[in-house]
Every structure is written in structure tokens, then in C-alpha cells.
Amino acid sequence: MSGADVMDRQQSESPEIAALHQAAEALEQSSPQEILRWAVDRYAPHISLACSFGMQSVVVIDMLHDMGLLSDVEVFYLDTGVLFPETHQTRLKVSERYGIQPVRVAPRLSIAEQAVEHGEKLWERQPDACCYMRKVEPARQYLTGKRAWITGLRRGHSRTRSELPVVGWDAANDMAKINPMALLDEDTLWGYIKANKVPYNPLYDQGYPSIGCTPEQCTATVGIGGDQRAGRWAGRGKTECGLHVDGKSVKSLDSSNL
Ligand code: SF4
Numbered sequence: 480m481s482g483a484d485v486m487d488r489q490q491s492e493s494p495e496i497a498a499l500h501q502a503a504e505a506l507e508q509s510s511p512q513e514i515l516r517w518a519v520d521r522y523a524p525h526i527s528l529a530c531s532f533g534m535q536s537v538v539v540i541d542m543l544h545d546m547g548l549l550s551d552v553e554v555f556y557l558d559t560g561v562l563f564p565e566t567h568q569t570r571l572k573v574s575e576r577y578g579i580q581p582v583r584v585a586p587r588l589s590i591a592e593q594a595v596e597h598g599e600k601l602w603e604r605q606p607d608a609c610c611y612m613r614k615v616e617p618a619r620q621y622l623t624g625k626r627a628w629i630t631g632l633r634r635g636h637s638r639t640r641s642e643l644p645v646v647g648w649d650a651a652n653d654m655a656k657i658n659p660m661a662l663l664d665e666d667t668l669w670g671y672i673k674a675n676k677v678p679y680n681p682l683y684d685q686g687y688p689s690i691g692c693t694p695e696q697c698t699a700t701v702g703i704g705g706d707q708r709a710g711r712w713a714g715r716g717k718t719e720c721g722l723h724v725d726g727k728s729v730k731s732l733d734s735s736n737l
Pocket residue numbers: 559561602605606607609610611613614691692696697720
């Protein structure tokens with residue numbers, strides 16, 4: 480980017496967004512712990528961690544706990560109503576190990592109510608709409624009033640996440656988004672998990688490199704060496720649930736239009 484481009488960008492950005500761009504550059508080589516410390520210093524107590532009970536987000540919990548910062552961050556999870564039993568078991572283990580009670584964030588409709596209002600198996604016919612109602616909308620409502628949220632996203636998850644900033648502006652939720660695990664590779668993560676005996680979802684050992692809703696809905700196993708997210712919505716032309724796309728895309732999808 481040229482100097483003129485940088486000046487144009489800075490003049491059109493709010494001070495908060497400009498500060499996040501500067502921080503993203505300054506923290507690019509930093510460890511996840513340094514990024515978390517920066518985020519907690521800047522945003523606590525108005526900062527939350529989105530926890531899927533996947534390996535990344537539980538490692539974030541372990542790091543925050545180790546740094547004495549876990550009580551500064553509210554941990555929440557999206558209970559779509561069709562999570563794996565193993566995911567709930569992992570939640571209970573994490574709660575016990577770290578002494579936390581993650582906030583349950585649920586959609587307005589149960590799976591049965593969704594079938595009555597929008598027809599059976601919406602995830603097969605309109606997975607974007609199903610994800611919007613069961614994940615995106617509840618997350619947005621929960622996050623209202625916060626200043627920042629932390630994710631477990633990594634650049635190595637998929638090509639669509641390859642340019643993920645370590646910190647950035649989330650236009651969809653009008654707040655900062657912190658991605659402390661962005662640069663970590665899978666081997667480093669597993670090394671941390673083993674060395675620190677971090678509880679992890681047993682589904683990883685059963686061939687699920689990315690874990691969402693149950694197989695009847697949207698998650699399949701992936702063969703050795705396959706794309707980490709290839710088992711999510713396989714064959715439906717969908718790669719993201721909508722939580723992590725730009726604001727324009729998300730705002731264009733409204734469950735009231737279903
Ligand atoms: S992952 Fe599937 S079942 Fe879960 S909310 Fe999205 S479309 Fe619905």
C-alpha cells in the first residue's frame with residue numbers, strides 16, 4: 480500500500496478502526512498470549528470469547544487462565560440445539576478444569592419449532608438461513624454492548640481465512656475482533672494441548688478436524704490430509720456459517736425473509 484493510500488485510509492476510518500489497523504501490524508509477530516494481553520488491557524470487561532469447545536478456543540481459555548486473565552473475559556458458546564454430545568461433554572470438562580460457567584447463547588426457535596415455521600431439515604435446503612437463525616443472529620444479540628470478541632480462527636483453517644488479521648474491525652457486529660490463534664499451525668496447537676494437558680473434544684480422534692452441528696445436519700469426517708473444513712456442509716457449496724464473514728454479506732441475510 481502506498482503512502483497516499485495509507486493516508487486516505489486513515490482519514491476515512493474512525494479512530495478505533497485506525498488503532499486496530501496499527502495494532503494488527505504491530506502484533507503480527509506477537510505470541511497469542513501477547514495478543515490476548517493487549518486485547519484484555521484495551522477492552523476488559525467488555526470483551527467475550529466465542530468458544531466452540533474446539534481445540535483453538537479451549538487453548539485460548541487455558542492461556543487466559545494461565546495469565547490470570549480468564550475472569551476478565553466472558554466465555555460464551557452457541558448452542559444450536561444439534562451439537563455433538565462429545566461437545567457438551569468437553570464443555571463440562573472445561574468448566575470443571577478452569578472453574579468457569581460459559582454463557583449459553585441459543586436461537587429463538589428450537590429445532591422442532593424451526594421445522595414448524597420453516598419446514599423440516601432447513602439445513603439441507605437453506606443452510607445459510609439455518610446458520611443465520613441458529614448462530615449469527617443469536618451471537619449478534621449476545622454481543623450487543625460489548626466492545627470486542629475473541630475467536631479461535633486460524634489462517635491455516637482454509638483459503639478463505641488465509642489473510643485473517645490478528646486483530647481487526649468486525650463491521651457486522653460493530654466491534655473489535657481478536658484472533659490470537661491466527662498464525663498458529665496445527666502441530667503447534669497439538670503440542671500445546673499435550674504439554675499442558677488441555678481438555679479436547681474426542682471427535683478430533685475420530686476424524687473430525689472441524690466440529691460443528693451433528694452429522695445428520697452438517698459435519699462429516701475428513702480423510703487424512705484433507706482440507707480442515709472439508710467436512711463442514713460438504714456438497715452444499717457453503718464454507719462458512721456466517722459468523723466470520725463481512726458485515727455486508729451477513730446483513731443481506733435476514734431470517735424475517737425466510
Ligand atoms: S451448521 Fe447446519 S444445522 Fe448447524 S446451524 Fe448451520 S446449517 Fe443449521
